[in-house]
Amino acid sequence: MAKRIDLKDVDIYYGAFHAVQNVNLTVIPRSVTAFIGPSGCGKSTVLRTLNRMHEEIAGARVEGEILLDGENIYDRGTDAVAVRRTIGMVFQMPNPFPTMSVRDNVVAGLKLQGVRDKKKLDEVAEASLRGANLWKEVKDRLDKPGGGLSGGQQQRLCIARAIAVQPDVLLMDEPCSALDPISTLAIEDLIADLKKQYTIVIVTHNMQQAARVSDQTGFFNLEATGKPGHLVEIDDTEKIFSNPTEQATEDYISGRFG
Amino acid sequence: MSERIEQRAPGSEGEEDQIVPSPSPVPEPPERKARSSRRGESVFRFLASGSGVLVVAAVALIGLFLLIQAVPSLMANNANFFTSPExxxxxxxxxxxxxxxxxxxxxxxxxxxxxxxxxxxxxxxxxxxxxxxxxxxxxxxxxxxxxxxxxxxxxxxxxxxxxxxxxxxxxxxxxxxxxxxxxxxxxxxxxxxxxxxxxxxxxxxxxxxxxxxxxxxxxxxxxxxxxxxxxxxxxxxxxxxxxxxxxxxxxxxxxxxxxxxxxxxxxxxxxxxxxxxxxxxxxxxxxxxxxxxxxxxxxxxxxxxxxxxxxxxxxxxxxxxxxxxxxxxxxxxxxxxxxxx
Incomplete structure (x- = not known):
């Protein structure tokens, strides 16, 4: 289940614009990898190439290899839709389907995969909601629309939806930036739980959050606006935040820029 | 209608002065500008609400016209208005x-x-x-x-x-x-x-x-x-x-x-x-x-x-x-x- 990701010489382009340059890194299974860096450095772009969501923007393309347990997800024969079914994603804005019930939201991915057995769906819905620490709050309103929950609950609903399909990898794109501190804490606790089972990659603007939740941290930077972003270094989170190898990382985490 | 606008205009004067504080060295031009924009405001409001009322009135009058013209014929009708096919x-x-x-x-x-x-x-x-x-x-x-x-x-x-x-x-x-x-x-x-x-x-x-x-x-x-x-x-x-x-x-x-x-x-x-x-x-x-x-x-x-x-x-x-x-x-x-x- 939890799979390893290797990026080898990855370059990302939007049309003629070179967005991210030469990224090499490895994401270890059952751990949390955080991407930090200033705005525009390409950290979200890299994240979105991991499930081929960046392809939704016209003209986007990737060079190099992105291997999921050794298999290139950009192989000619590989369908982006198939890739996304095994890699879950949680977005910055909580985005449950507003008119679908809480239960249908959670099992939406399973239904896409053709699961129709009502009993199985109900079981998965409960297990996923428990896994997302939301079961107690919504167990009496499973048939109410998902749009009626609070922002923090909606985000946990989205996490439940993502883990319901038992993904190989869970991607999180600034999952707490639209949430209040209490909800943020709930999500961070949840991430700590989830990493026992899943490979998690999280992009965050909040360096304290990266320090709190991740096992390894990658720092992205760009030399100037219009230049491609690049990975400055990636290492154990503890090392990045106490004794980074690169001066730029040191400057960024100590608040000298960014 | 216009009377009401007339009455409101002076009342809103104080508010507007607070919102747009005039810099003290040149007090004259901004004040005049504020007054003319107030007049423009009331004229526009009159025109806009007037057109709105006009449309509603037109629909109501059409309905009324239809009703007034129809009633005498309906009274003189020998067949059932709702069920007769002829x-x-x-x-x-x-x-x-x-x-x-x-x-x-x-x-x-x-x-x-x-x-x-x-x-x-x-x-x-x-x-x-x-x-x-x-x-x-x-x-x-x-x-x-x-x-x-x-x-x-x-x-x-x-x-x-x-x-x-x-x-x-x-x-x-x-x-x-x-x-x-x-x-x-x-x-x-x-x-x-x-x-x-x-x-x-x-x-x-x-x-x-x-x-x-x-x-x-x-x-x-x-x-x-x-x-x-x-x-x-x-x-x-x-x-x-x-x-x-x-x-x-x-x-x-x-x-x-x-x-x-x-x-x-x-x-x-x-x-x-x-x-x-x-x-x-x-x-x-x-x-x-x-x-x-x-x-x-x-x-x-x-x-x-x-x-x-x-x-x-x-x-x-x-x-x-x-x-x-x-x-x-x-x-x-x-x-x-x-x-x-």
């Missing part, structure tokens, strides 16, 4: 008119048009917003909008001269093979062209643009984050439409269809040309002929000289007025204020 106004002293057939032909042709147009409009709108390449989508949308710009007299001519003979074999097949369904049994006309069926197809083409345009607008506004949510779960294009676009756009689609229905109900000249008149009552078949409210009134318009017979037609017009009003109100309720077309 509409004879030749003898001023013996008016005998009812709207049963007018109502049935109007509703049958319009609803049939809606049944034909709704799925096509949905397909076109989804194609334009989700499938068509960007370069094709814009011109294609123009072409669909152009359908709405064709004058209805042209639709009438095309309908009776080109379409009617072309779809007669289909009508014949439906009548022969599915004649056991009441909609397709032989109606009150000796032929199978120039029926409600033919008129409905013409109306369907005529209302297609409005339904398509409204649906297209609404579908195109599907929030990006909802589309991404579906895509990130591994939804194919059709599944994205089903999970995100349709739930979001459904009310707009239905509201657009109601607007289309409103148009079909009131369409006059094309219907008058296409659907043949019949001497016998409507038999609930699509192969019936007859008049709709609008086509009957138009056909009799040249003979509006005596007030009582004229009033009979006006009372039919009143029913149409109320009917379209109800349909449009329904569209608003369903759309929840989302539609402005």
């Amino acid at each position: 509409f004879s106004t030749g003898d001023e002293n013996n008016l005998s008119f009812g709207i049963r057939d007018l109502f049935l032909v109007t509703v049958f042709s319009s609803v049939f048009a809606l049944v034909l147009a709704m799925p096509v409009a949905l397909g076109v709108a989804l194609f334009l917003t989700n499938y068509a390449p960007r370069q094709l989508s814009r011109p294609f949308a123009y072409v669909v909008d152009l359908l709405a710009a064709v004058p209805s007299i042209i639709y009438g001519l095309w309908g009776i001269l080109v379409l009617a003979p072309a779809i007669e074999p289909i009508a014949r097949w439906l009548n022969t093979d599915l004649g056991w369904i009441f909609l397709f049994r032989t109606g009150n006309l000796p032929v199978l062209s120039g029926t409600i069926f033919t008129g409905g197809v013409v109306l369907a083409v005529m209302i297609l643009p409005i339904i398509t345009a409204v649906s297209r607008e609404v579908f195109a506004q599907t929030p990006r984050f909802q589309i991404e949510a579906a895509k990130a779960l591994g939804a194919t294009r059709w599944e994205v439409i089903r999970m995100a676009t349709l739930p979001y756009g459904r009310s707009g689609y239905i509201a657009g269809s109601m607007l289309g229905l409103g148009r079909a109900l009131g369409e006059t000249i094309a219907v008058l040309i296409v659907i043949r008149a019949s001497t016998s009552p409507m038999t609930f078949s699509l192969f019936d002929g007859g008049y709709t409210f609008a086509s009957l009134i138009a056909s009799a318009a040249s003979e509006f000289s005596q007030p009582l017979p004229t009033g009979a037609y006006i009372s039919a017009g009143l029913v149409l007025f109320v009917l379209t009003f109800v349909v449009n109100a329904l569209a608003r309720v369903i759309a929840g204020g989302k539609v402005n077309g």
